[in-house]
Amino acid sequence: MTGASGASRPAAEDPGAPGDPAASPVGEFELLERLAPRLAPDGPELPVGYGDDAAVIDLGGAAACVTVDAIVEGRHFVWELSTPDDVGWKAVAVNVSDLAAMGADPTAAVVALGRPADLGASSVEALYDGMAAAAAHWGLDLAGGDVVRTDQLVVALTLLGRIDPARAVRRRGARPGDRLVCVGSLGAAAAGLELGIAGHRTPEPLLAAHRRPRGLVTAGRALADAGTHAMIDISDGLGADLGHVAHASGVAIDVWGASLPVPPEVWEAADALGKDPWSLVCAGGEDFALVAAVAPDDAAEVARRAGAAEGVPAAVVGEILESEGEPRVTLHLDGQRRDLRRLGYDHYRDDDPRDQGGPT
Numbered sequence: 098m099t100g101a102s103g104a105s106r107p108a109a110e111d112p113g114a115p116g117d118p119a120a121s122p123v124g125e126f127e128l129l130e131r132l133a134p135r136l137a138p139d140g141p142e143l144p145v146g147y148g149d150d151a152a153v154i155d156l157g158g159a160a161a162c163v164t165v166d167a168i169v170e171g172r173h174f175v176w177e178l179s180t181p182d183d184v185g186w187k188a189v190a191v192n193v194s195d196l197a198a199m200g201a202d203p204t205a206a207v208v209a210l211g212r213p214a215d216l217g218a219s220s221v222e223a224l225y226d227g228m229a230a231a232a233a234h235w236g237l238d239l240a241g242g243d244v245v246r247t248d249q250l251v252v253a254l255t256l257l258g259r260i261d262p263a264r265a266v267r268r269r270g271a272r273p274g275d276r277l278v279c280v281g282s283l284g285a286a287a288a289g290l291e292l293g294i295a296g297h298r299t300p301e302p303l304l305a306a307h308r309r310p311r312g313l314v315t316a317g318r319a320l321a322d323a324g325t326h327a328m329i330d331i332s333d334g335l336g337a338d339l340g341h342v343a344h345a346s347g348v349a350i351d352v353w354g355a356s357l358p359v360p361p362e363v364w365e366a367a368d369a370l371g372k373d374p375w376s377l378v379c380a381g382g383e384d385f386a387l388v389a390a391v392a393p394d395d396a397a398e399v400a401r402r403a404g405a406a407e408g409v410p411a412a413v414v415g416e417i418l419e420s421e422g423e424p425r426v427t428l429h430l431d432g433q434r435r436d437l438r439r440l441g442y443d444h445y446r447d448d449d450p451r452d453q454g455g456p457t
């Protein structure tokens with residue numbers, strides 16, 4: 098059968114595409130680079146388009162900051178570890194985090210719900226209880242959506258926020274000499290997920306980090322108000338996401354391992370899992386910490402204020418350097434250097450997302 102007849106799915110052309118048993122298909126990052134030419138360039142009506150945590154759209158006088166992230170059963174959560182209520186919370190939180198990383202203020206969301214036929218109505222109500230609780234927490238309105246039948250639960254939330262386009266903080270803009278500020282801790286969500294899946298006893302803070310992440314809106318605003326040069330939220334992992342900042346800003350980034358905010362339970366989890374703790378910290382992902390490039394003289398005070406505003410740990414964790422050609426992200430630890438760039442979650446890299454990389 099041919100694709101042109103509409104009777105079958107388009108043929109596999111990439112190694113590893115559906116129907117092709119070979120290695121891995123084109124990765125998430127490479128796929129986006131191929132799609133980019135078809136997307137709108139930045140311009141007066143689109144002050145921030147593709148390539149940042151959220152877009153900024155000029156509406157003639159006012160501006161909206163908009164983002165969409167989906168939560169998928171088996172990819173972002175498993176029913177063994179999360180309730181429907183947790184899933185609803187997480188669907189809101191992951192989007193709130195993207196707006197936080199722009200310095201925006203979330204205002205309203207619409208929800209595309211992919212519901213398997215066997216997911217009962219009361220479970221969907223519980224899912225919406227979780228979304229409503231998160232919406233109340235961050236002061237945003239759930240303003241409608243769409244329902245389709247799917248094989249696994251999918252919750253795709255489009256979130257809008259207020260922003261002054263002139264003050265939107267982008268992934269580009271980090272300058273040599275800036276310090277790297279991290280607000281929020283690293284490694285807990287990945288540790289909670291991995292312990293939980295392995296059936297180990299899982300400390301509550303780790304499980305909570307996986308199930309019900311926080312979006313650091315107040316910290317994001319504080320960082321934006323302080324004139325932060327560049328910012329990103331850590332969803333795929335510190336290495337991969339700093340790689341985006343290095344790439345967008347045309348800089349190199351040094352990360353000081355000993356300064357990273359890591360909860361003590363993460364070291365214990367790595368021990369129990371027989372795993373390099375730095376793979377949880379630098380490649381685990383779903384931390385939803387904010388990492389920002391801040392002028393050196395302000396960095397320590399800006400970190401302190403942003404952390405205090407949310408009641409989360411915050412620290413100066415590295416510095417921005419001149420690029421040496423290729424964007425570079427390097428972890429400095431015990432006198433050793435490890436390449437962190439691209440270390441993190443990629444939806445297409447491995448079949449089992451939990452097998453994905455650690456620092457080498």
Ligand SMILES: Nc1ncnc2c1ncn2[C@@H]1O[C@H](COP(=O)(O)OP(=O)(O)O)[C@@H](O)[C@H]1O
Pocket residue numbers: 129132136146147148149150151166195332333
């Ligand atoms: N399917 C897509 N079509 C167009 N743009 C996309 C798509 N997926 C992601 N992007 C864009 O690519 C950039 C990176 O996306 P993503 O890795 O999902 O970022 P984030 O971690 O901030 O959610 C964003 O600017 C996003 O808008």
Ligand SMILES: Cc1ncc(C[n+]2csc(CCOP(=O)(O)OP(=O)(O)O)c2C)c(N)n1
Pocket residue numbers: 166167171172173174175191290332333381382383442450451
């Ligand atoms: C069952 C399960 N396996 C693996 C993970 C880990 N995980 C899934 S997606 C992801 C990265 C972030 O999600 P993504 O959809 O890429 O969000 P975005 O980068 O667009 O914000 C991670 C670390 C998980 N949460 N649940």
Ligand SMILES: [Mg+2]
Pocket residue numbers: 165166
């Ligand atoms: Mg996304």
